[in-house]
Amino acid sequence: xxxxxxxxxxxxxxxxxxxxxxxxxxxxxxxxxxxxxxxxxxxxxxxxxxxxxxxxxxxxxxxxxxxxxxxxxxxxxxxxxxxxxxxxxxxxxxxxxxxxxxxxxxxxxxxxxxxxxxxxxxxxxxxxxxxxxxxxxxxxxxxxxxxxxxxxxxxxxxxxxxxxxxxxxxxxxxxxxxxxxxxxxxxxxxxxxxxxxxxxxxxxxxxxxxxxxxxxxxxxxxxxxxxxxxxxxxxxxxxxxxxxxxxxxxxxxxxxxxxxxxxxxxxxxxxxxxxxxxxxxxxxxxxxxxxxxxxxxxxxxxxxxxxxxxxxxxxxxxxxxxxxxxxxxxx
Amino acid sequence: xxxxxxxxxxxxxxxxxxxxxxxxxxxxxxxxxxxxxxxxxxxxxxxxxxxxxxxxxxxxxxxxxxxxxxxxxxxxxxxxxxxxxxxxxxxxxxxxxxxxxxxxxxxxxxxxxxxxxxxxxxxxxxxxxxxxxxxxxxxxxxxxxxxxxxxxxxxxxxxxxxxxxxxxxxxxxxxxxxxxxxxxxxxxxxxxxxxxxxxxxxxxxxxxxxxxxxxxxxxxxxxxxxxxxxxxxxxxxxxxxxxxxxxxxxxxxxxxxxxxxxxxxxxxxxxxxxxxxxxxxxxxxxxxxxxxxxxxxxxxxxxxxxxxxxxxxxxxxxxxxxxxxxxxxxx
Numbered sequence: 210x211x212x213x214x215x216x217x218x219x220x221x222x223x224x225x226x227x228x229x230x231x232x233x234x235x236x237x238x239x240x241x242x243x244x245x246x247x248x249x250x251x252x253x254x255x256x257x258x259x260x261x262x263x264x265x266x267x268x269x270x271x272x273x274x275x276x277x278x279x280x281x282x283x284x285x286x287x288x289x290x291x292x293x294x295x296x297x298x299x300x301x302x303x304x305x306x307x308x309x310x311x312x313x314x315x316x317x318x319x320x321x322x323x324x325x326x327x328x329x330x331x332x333x334x335x336x337x338x339x340x341x342x343x344x345x346x347x348x349x350x351x352x353x354x355x356x357x358x359x360x361x362x363x364x365x366x367x368x369x370x371x372x373x374x375x376x377x378x379x380x381x382x383x384x385x386x387x388x389x390x391x392x393x394x395x396x397x398x399x400x401x402x403x404x405x406x407x408x409x410x411x412x413x414x415x416x417x418x419x420x421x422x423x424x425x426x427x428x429x430x431x432x433x434x435x436x437x438x439x440x441x442x443x444x445x446x447x448x449x450x451x452x453x454x455x456x457x458x459x460x461x462x463x464x465x466x467x468x469x470x471x472x473x474x475x476x477x478x479x480x481x482x483x484x485x486x487x488x489x490x491x492x493x494x495x496x497x498x499x500x501x502x503x504x505x506x507x508x509x510x511x512x513x514x515x516x517x518x519x520x521x522x523x524x525x526x527x528x529x530x531x532x533x534x535x536x537x538x539x540x
Numbered sequence: 541x542x543x544x545x546x547x548x549x550x551x552x553x554x555x556x557x558x559x560x561x562x563x564x565x566x567x568x569x570x571x572x573x574x575x576x577x578x579x580x581x582x583x584x585x586x587x588x589x590x591x592x593x594x595x596x597x598x599x600x601x602x603x604x605x606x607x608x609x610x611x612x613x614x615x616x617x618x619x620x621x622x623x624x625x626x627x628x629x630x631x632x633x634x635x636x637x638x639x640x641x642x643x644x645x646x647x648x649x650x651x652x653x654x655x656x657x658x659x660x661x662x663x664x665x666x667x668x669x670x671x672x673x674x675x676x677x678x679x680x681x682x683x684x685x686x687x688x689x690x691x692x693x694x695x696x697x698x699x700x701x702x703x704x705x706x707x708x709x710x711x712x713x714x715x716x717x718x719x720x721x722x723x724x725x726x727x728x729x730x731x732x733x734x735x736x737x738x739x740x741x742x743x744x745x746x747x748x749x750x751x752x753x754x755x756x757x758x759x760x761x762x763x764x765x766x767x768x769x770x771x772x773x774x775x776x777x778x779x780x781x782x783x784x785x786x787x788x789x790x791x792x793x794x795x796x797x798x799x800x801x802x803x804x805x806x807x808x809x810x811x812x813x814x815x816x817x818x819x820x821x822x823x824x825x826x827x828x829x830x831x832x833x834x835x836x837x838x839x840x841x842x843x844x845x846x847x848x849x850x851x852x853x854x855x856x857x858x859x860x861x862x863x864x865x866x867x868x869x870x871x
Contacts, residue, residue, distance in 0.1 A: 232697055348695050360691050361833075362871035363848050364679050364841035366563055423870050494871070495844075498835040502692075506827045510695035513826075517694050534867055539754050540693035540825070 214240040215523055216283045219260075220304065221290035222246035222270060224383075225314060227260040228512040229287045234262065239519060243277035244270045274307055285519050288313035292411045294325045298332065301343055305336050311343040312518045314511060316412040318345025320355065320531050323418030323428070333529035342525045346518050346532055348510040349375060350412030353502070354475050355419040356532040358490045361500060368424055370472060370493040373416075377479040377507065378486040379458055384448030386507075390479045391437060391456040392449045399437040399456045409435040410477045413463035420473050421465055423533050430466040435459055438480040446481060457481040514538060545571040546854055547614045550591075551635065552621035553577035553601060555714075556645060558591040559843040560618045565593065570850060574608035575601045605638055616850050619644035623742045625656045629663065632674055636667050642674040643849045645842060647743040649676025651686065651862050654749030654759070664860035673856045677849050677863055679841040680706060681743035684833070685806050686750040687863040689821045692831060699755055701803060701824040704747075708810040708838065709817035710789055715779030717838075721810045722768060722787040723780045730768040730787045740766040741808045744794035751804050752796055754864050761797040766790055769811040777812060788812040845869060 217239050219230040226246070234241040234257075244256035251259050257266035271277055274286070286304045291297045294317045301318070304311050321329035336343050345351065354373045362368050379387050391399045391408070402408050413433055421428045440457040443450070451457045458480020465473045488502040518538045525535050532538070548570050550561040557577070565572040575587035582590050588597035602608055605617070617635045622628045625648045632649070635642050652660035667674050676682065685704045693699050710718050722730045722739070733739050744764055752759045771788040774781070782788045789811020796804045819833040849869045856866050863869070 352695055356694075356868065357691065359870045360688065360868045363687075363869040364683055364836060364844050365871045366840060366844040366847070368871045496835050496837045496840055498833065500834075501832045502829065503831075504827050504829040505695060509697060509827055513695050513697040516697070532868075533870070536865055536867055537687065537691045537863075538694040539690045539864070540696045540699045 212238060214238055215285055215519060216240050216242045216281070217519060218243035218245060218274065218277050218283045218286045218309070220245045220274065220286050220288045220300070222248070222251055222259055223289060225508060225512060226289035228508065229289060229515050230256070230260040231262065232512055232516045233287065236516065239516070241266065242281050242283055243268060245272065245274055245277060246270050247272050274304060278307060283309055285310045285312065285523055287515055287519065288315065292316040294318070294321065294328050298328060301332060302335050305339040305341045305343060308339060308341065310341050310523050312515050312522050313343065313345045314347045314515060315345050316347070316350050316415060318343070319347070319350040319412060320415040320419035320422070321345070321529070322422060324414045329529060336528045340527045342522050342527055342530055344518055344522045344525070344530050344532070344535070346514050346538070348505060348507055348514055350415045351514055351532055352510070353488050353505065354413070354416035358492065359420065359423050359533055360537070361490060361498060362424065362492060365492060365498065366495040368492055368494040371420060372474045372476070372491045374476040374489045375478065376483050376485050376487060378483040379479050380446050380481045381486070382507070387446060387448050387481065390458045392446070392458060392481055393451050394456040396437055396439060396456060403435050409459055409461045410479070413461065413475050413477065416475055417463055417465045417473060419531060419533055421467070426467045426472050428465055429468060431463065433461070433463040435461045438478065440481070444481045449481070451481060458483070513540070543569060545569055546616055546850060547571050547573045547612070548850060549574040549576060549605065549608050549614045549617045549640070551576045551605065551617050551619045551631070553579070553582055553590055554620060556839060556843060557620040559839065560620060560846050561587070561591040562593065563843055563847045564618065565591070567847065570847070572597065573612050573614055574599060576603065576605055576608060577601050578603050605635060609638060614640055616641045616643065616854055618846055618850065619646065623647040625649070625652065625659050629659060632663060633666050636670040636672045636674060639670060639672065641672050641854050643846050643853050644674065644676045645678045645846060646676050647678070647681055647746060649674070650678070650681040650743060651746040651750035651753070652676070652860070653753060655745045660860060667859050671858045673853050673858055673861055675849060675853045675856070675861050675863070675866070677845050677869070679836060679838055679845055680741070681746045682845055682863055683841070684819050684836065685744070685747035689823070690751065690754050690864055691868070692821060692829060693755065693823060696823060696829065697826040699823055699825040702751060703805045703807070703822045705807040705820045706809065707814050707816050707818060709814040710810050711777050711812045712817070713838070718777060718779050718812065721789045723777070723789060723812055724782050725787045727768055727770060727787060734766050740790055740792045741810070744792065744806050744808065747806055748794055748796045748804060750862060750864055752798070757798045757803050759796055760799060762794065764792070764794040766792045769809065771812070775812045780812070782812060789814070844871070
């Protein structure tokens with residue numbers, strides 16, 4: 210049964226958005242039909258050129274979804290602009306009200322029922338009114354620390370404790386990622402930046418919320434801390450030279466407590482020169498389980514998940530859904 | 541939101557059926573309200589006694605579902621009688637037509653669209669007519685070689701090849717399991733029994749079918765072979781003493797071929813004294829991934845999956861569904 214290709218608009222043409230658009234363009238069951246970005250350096254130029262294809266696609270980057278829809282019809286928007294509810298909420302509402310489904314990389318959308326309950330309900334209501342579906346996903350949040358461990362609990366008669374540890378060897382990642390995790394900063398500068406707010410991985414409360422809610426565990430308390438990983442020896446990458454005593458990355462730990470104490474722990478370590486790159490899930494229960502996953506590539510895998518989810522979301526019931534509400538997203 | 545407990549009938553009171561019934565009885569969101577088995581040694585005795593509780597439940601094992609439903613209403617049947625379509629089809633039809641949803645351990649039901657297409661369609665039609673849902677699941681097939689690898693492909697931009705290897709150290713399993721895999725047999729006796737048909741793990745074609753169909757790969761050819769694992773030294777368990785040269789287990793390999801050659805390989809090894817007990821999933825694609833899972837316990841995990849799936853199946857649309865069609869089954 211050959212399915213009609215779904216027409217996809219890419220909303221947000223940063224590095225991840227461009228990679229999503231390229232993969233959409235590669236898939237025979239999807240058709241890239243528009244690109245939206247407010248950057249005046251990009252608007253007016255051919256979408257194919259901007260996303261890095263070696264051919265033009267015949268339509269320009271425009272600054273609003275309306276301009277795409279004035280030209281052609283669409284089915285789904287892949288949305289990659291912001292992590293935070295206060296920044297993406299109006300965009301998502303506009304897309305839903307334009308009659309399109311959405312798959313977004315917005316971390317706070319992946320499981321908003323803990324941290325952003327009120328606005329999540331508002332968005333769910335807008336989606337249902339429009340008869341459209343919105344999903345936030347990616348590799349983390351969206352998979353490694355929530356959907357995957359939950360899927361694995363399917364073979365457990367009971368679960369007493371879950372721990373997920375993600376270790377990223379940032380030496381193998383892009384320079385901007387190395388910068389984001391604090392590479393080359395002094396410990397003082399790191400602590401100062403951290404105090405000011407948005408440093409570290411976004412998404413741990415969302416993953417934690419999905420774990421607790423899905424397993425029927427009531428969350429009594431949540432805490433989350435970030436600390437620098439300090440270089441013990443000279444550490445070099447193409448982008449950074451880090452002296453001993455300077456920061457080479459960060460370690461972030463989130464803990465969720467239920468009625469019987471700590472129920473889940475999520476540890477995110479991203480630093481230069483980490484040897485044991487990989488993801489480890491440990492479940493204590495009946496039976497105890499341990500899963501080790503090697504090879505996850507954050508950017509590449511987030512792009513994969515977004516594009517793989519497009520058809521699932523288009524076929525899902527209207528509303529704000531999360532990864533635990535829909536059938537498995539697969540390649 | 542407190543949900544009304546679902547009323548569950550256990551159909552089939554062998555070792556797995558009894559374990560399912562015990563777990564149903566333990567769950568606050570489920571209520572065990574009946575037990576069906578045709579064994580005259582069991583009928584008439586209290587279900588609590590037969591499944592190994594230290595209390596009576598106040599209702600007897602009966603030989604037909606009708607006898608349960610004459611006494612009380614029910615929502616879902618957990619079904620653990622036979623692996624094979626020709627043996628379970630009439631049972632499943634009767635249960636659906638009685639107005640109940642079903643979760644079954646029947647291996648051939650887990651993904652019947654390859655090996656049993658015609659009868660699967662008939663069953664799907666019966667389920668839809670009745671407005672009820674039927675799912676075949678378990679740890680394998682149902683999870684390790686199909687649902688779990690498919691779930692992991694969600695973070696892949698493309699998949700070129702999948703290999704799943706399951707190694708079971710049968711020394712840690714029950715005597716009947718050790719017998720089933722050929723422990724203590726001569727190689728000649730093993731080969732003879734194998735030729736006669738039903739020796740080895742049931743479910744590889746079903747897992748293979750789910751992989752191909754879900755990933756949109758057309759299966760050009762399938763083959764499946766079983767060979768004995770021969771003891772190199774004296775091997776003892778509580779149930780068996782295996783001399784060097786005798787069989788201590790089996791190795792079964794299934795291969796599925798697509799347009800570009802071999803696309804998936806499923807290897808099942810169950811033998812005494814195996815050191816590397818565990819499950820390994822390898823995916824070649826973008827990116828390459830490797831997953832190692834330790835701690836899976838076949839019986840315990842199948843029981844978990846069946847019971848964990850009860851509510852999902854009750855809430856799923858009518859028809860014959862498979863694990864890739866419903867949201868993740870979780871503890």
